[in-house]
Amino acid sequence: MTYNTSSHLATDGAPKRLVPISAVAAQMAAEGLSGIVTDVLNFALTLEYLESDFYTRGVGTSGLIPADMQPVFDQIRKHEAAHVALLRNVLGSKAVAMPTFDFTAGGMFGDVFSNMQTFAALAQAFEDTGVRAYKGQAANLMGNKAVLQTALQVHSVEARHACQVRRMREQKGWITDSERGNLPPATQGIYDGENNRFQFILARPGSSSTWTEAFDETLTKGQVLTIVAPFIKGGL
Amino acid sequence: MHDESTPSSDLLGGAWGGSSRRDFLRLAALGAAAVAIPSAVSGCVLTAAGRPKLDFHDDFGVLNYAYALESIEAKFYERVVANPPSDLHAGELKILGDIKSHEVQHRRFFKRSLQILRAEIPEIVFPGVDFSTRMGVLTQAKAFEDLGVAGYNGAGKRLKLAEFLTIAGKIVSVEARHAAALRDMLNPGSRDFAGDDVVDENGLDRAMEPGAVLDMAQRYFKTPFRIAGL
DSSP, X not given: OOOOOTTSOOSSOOOOOOOOHHHHHHHHHHTOOOHHHHHHHHHHHHHHHHHHHHHHHHHTSTTTSOGGGHHHHHHHHHHHHHHHHHHHHHHGGGOOOOOOBOTTTTTTTTTTTTOHHHHHHHHHHHHHHHHHHHHHHGGGGTTOHHHHHHHHHHHHHHHHHHHHXXXXXXXXXXXXXXXXXXXXXXXXXXXXXTTOXXXXXXXXXXXXXXXXXXXXXXXXXXXXXXXXXXXXXXXX | OOOOOOOHHHHTOOOTTTTTTSOEEOGGGGHHHHTTXXXXXXXXXXXXXXXXXXXXXXXXXXHHHHHHHHHHHHHHHHHHHHSOOTTOOTTHHHHHHHHHHHHHHHHHHHHHHHGGGSOOOOOBOOTTOOOSSHHHHHHHHHHHHHHHHHHHXXXXXXXXXXXXXXXXXXXXXXXXXXXXXXXXXHSTTSGGGGOTTTSOTTSOOOOOOHHXXXXXXXXXXXXXXXXEOO
């Protein structure tokens, strides 16, 4: 696969925001990357590799994605490939290599690239996980403002993706309590803890579910790696 | 300064679970933040001149800025849902109702968490906003959500307390979900949910500095905020 996204043309005619990758990467690296920032970025890169490879394969599989869903999934693919390119550029020689992925998770999702229902279900699982993963790392990036801001800018794009895929799957765009909805039980870890009713110093134990919908929750690096490990050949 | 009518004993925290149907604050958790309170108080309450102020010199100024933006959104959706346009498509009022609930919760979060540290929010107005048509409402809602996302993304680096950054992160992704849903309602099945007008070639959403956001948002306050510390 290629990490150069510039050859992909936008088809919707919307004005494009042109920011050279080298400029963003240089800004992020300017303050120097501490050990913890490097670790977080490589963790993010691993997740972006997973998403990018997943959508590249899905979009590239003829007969999988119906024509009316192609624009959405190609847009997501484009963003994930751009995230990989950006993170590799920032990390330079410190970037981890792309693992080999098994999107069937050892056969659990054997029809992932032949059944649109399965493909879309995993897309939702990966996007909702990505949102929580970035959110969980934000505090670790406070020492480097350029990196923190860039991570936040990726984070909200993942949330846009998550909402879109959820709605295409007849789910609400937001997460109610810790409901996984119509996803299989194996994905419950992605939603555990989303029913948290204690935000900063304000506890609302008897509040309605809209209180939980209004706040997305974090996942730790360990929780995220447990979720994605079955999709990485040879584990982590 | 007015509050949602809550018994003052509730605010002092008491114990977990003692009043399971009510909200309460755990002030102990404020810990590190407390040292900043004296300066923050002077920074964000109603000023002598009677004109509300957002002072970005500390975290509370940033949180008050978020509170102000959430207040606009909550008021907007409250008005939409109370008197929805007649040409909404099936199911759209339910979505707008969900979004309203979230924005009201965000406003409530800031109002209750900031307590005496919070800014007075001026009367909110919507000059030139078309509440009578589906297109008018969805277009304005999209603009508010995209602006909110860009605003949180640009303000995160100003926060010094990790807990504040995390809570901002918990809110901004919900705003981004709103933005995507509204954009897809306007142009279903297209790339617009995360369109090239808001996501750049590096796959990055917009980030806007508070000054730029307020340039666009001040018009929704009948009495514009005084801005300091930027």
